[in-house]
Amino acid sequence: MDKILILDFGSQTTALISRRIRDLAVYTEIIPGDASLTPEVLTGVRGIILSGSPESVYTPHGAIPDQKLYTCGLPLLGICYGLQRMTSDLGGLVEPLPRREYGGVTVQVDLPSAGLPDQTLRFFTGFDHALPLSSIIAGCPGPSRRNGADTRFTFTAWMSHGDTLTRLAPGFREYGRSSTGFPAVTVHESQPWFGLQFHPEVSHCERGRELLAAFVFGICGCAAEWTMERYFEKLSRSLAEQVGTSPVLLLISGGVDSTVAGALLLKTLDPEQVHLMYMDTGLMRKDETLTVTASLKRLGARHLHIILCAAEFFSALKGLKASEAKRKVIGDLFIRIQEREVSRLGLPEQYFLAQGTLYTDLIESGKGIGAKAHLIKSHHNVGSPLVDAKRQAGRLIEPLDKLYKDEVRSLGRFLGVDEAVIRRHPFPGPGLAVRILGEVTREKCDLLREADAIYIEELKRRRSPGGECSLYDEIWQAFAVLLPIRSVGVAGDVRQYGQVLALRAVTSADGMSADVYPFPLKDLLEIATRITNTVKDIGRVTYDISSKPPATIEWE
Ligand code: XMP
16 A cells, blocks of 8 residues: 655644644654664655754754655655755755744745646645645646736745754755745755645645655655445454454543544454453443443454453542542553453463554653653553553554554444444543543542433533534534532522532543534423432532643543
């Protein structure tokens, strides 16, 4: 399968470059900027993108790419630092700007009426407002020309840089300049090497998708063949080869990732080989264990080990009020029970351990994987001694580690996972314990579960203001939080103290930042009324109107 390799120099937007190209149905891989470009790494690669970076090419901290980059014959696209890196490596000069340039900047591209090589013309299809994305994907040979005159494109690019090219590397020519007077688009005269000072991967960059498509299709000649069906076929073959007839144990949390990983193992291997373990900690959402069991059974699970361990969790949490103390106790107990139960299963020594780690879990947020090649999810499953031991023994399987969340959802659909599971909002590892402020008890969990279930049921039942989907599907994450205060109210003629519940609903792309969901007031009022009318102990409902930052999504 055709592949675009992305050398990561630590930019915040490296993952976004990859995301945008996968949206064009082309497979991408991100590797550290200084990774060795061995024949193995370059197998299937049709082009290489050099990412941005918080570093400067003239400071000692920046990663230096394997210089085979410039002799391997593959098309290169340098983005921001990536362009500066190429310039510096190939004999040009990069120097600091008097003032950092950030945000939308006008760029003007001027093409001569004749004399441009074909490949340069194909690259410039991305800038031509007259060309739709579909023509660029189809490999349009060049921008539209008006009567042989020079062609000029002006558009708003998105910049974030503190350095600029003060001398181009030999063989490069400038075709575009920012309104602030700096080189913005450079192309080599004879090699397939291209450079953009701005970030086409950022959604505010005009023609950004088209520019990436022009490189990927027009220059690299990639085929749009990255589909979940293809991925599934490839994955099935490699999983079957790797695992052979050994048993595989998958730790299931009930969320989308582990359920899809379970579906994948059940479809790819003999279901008799596949052991699924799920722990009911008592801190789950209403009917979670029933839902998880039913959906995995429907997918053909034969060995489903449900560990009922709520009593152990409630006893360990007794008297604990501070959020960090609760998280630590939950994490430690989770690992202890998991190890105990796994050894109880009596699986042979050579069993494989599987988990639903995603591509984004491997990318250290903010620093990029160039800074740390294989960072793992900060989830209590991942850092356990059991997982570490299996990783070291080469018996850890992470079949989703090349996928983004929305790709996992597509794979889940392809594998026949219930739509309700696929669309389920994220749920934190420590569960309701971080949604009950202060001490956690079974009674408080039961109360919160009831109120939360009503809230979620209402969101699923109600249409979004635009009417395209349910409120639940429009919201990224919604849940109820039980506050550690009581407030006064009246029941009949009697003064009564009730518990206070906070409702939270946010929109987000990835949970890193989030906006408050602007509910129609009518919906909020009706939902709150139903909760206070149904759940006896809740006397008051509030709505959390804090975005992230400064607040976090969860309350603890
Ligand atoms: P915050 O509260 O940090 O949450 O804004 C961002 C996203 O992460 C989830 N979250 C967790 N997930 N273990 C998890 O597996 C945790 O300890 C944890 N804390 C928060 C949260 O639900 C949201 O989706």
